[in-house]
Amino acid sequence: MTRARDLADSADKDIVGTITVDGLTVAGNVSVDGGTIKLDGNYPTGSDNVALGDTAFDSITATVQASTALGSGALETVGTGIRNTAVGRAALRYTTSGSYNVAMGSYALQNNTTASNSTAVGYQSLYNQSGSGENAALGASTLKFTTSGINNTALGTYAALTNTTGSYNVAVGWSALYNNTTA
Secondary structure, eight states, rough: OOOOOHHHHHOOOOOOOOOOSSSOOOOOOOOSSSEEESSSOOOOOOOOOOSSSSSTTOOTTTTTOOEESSSTTTTTTTTTTOOEEEEEETTTTTTTSSSSSSEETTTTTTTSSSSOSSSSSSTTTTOOOOOOOEEEEEEEETTOSSSOOOOOHHHSTTTTTSSSSSOOOOOESTTTTTTTOOO
């Protein structure tokens, strides 16, 4: 077995297999060609995926591709969904087959399971969306309780907060359409 000290004392080395070290310092660039990067020790299957954070991509399958999870619990249970981007603690946490979603902010789109084509930016925005999609939320707790509504757009903290199954709504401003549920 090659020791890390032996590698440091020599010029360029090609290594086939696995190296285990208890510490690593890189004084230059790191390049990973054709692989997946995950820094908590659980390497996800699939292709072109990047994860950083405890339990990010913990239940990923080989069909997942081109997805990014940054934050503890981000895209934790993704099964077959593709091209999702989750940034923040528990963002898109329970997504199983939803694809083409963007969640930025802690708990954004956390309970999304099968919905696709949604964008949530802000703490707990689109938090409960599960089986619908094509919604856009910008602001903390925006469209928070939406479960199956589609084609909603909400901009502003608490905008359309209690909307559950309503579709084709536009809410702009703080608490706009706050109590709308199904219209």
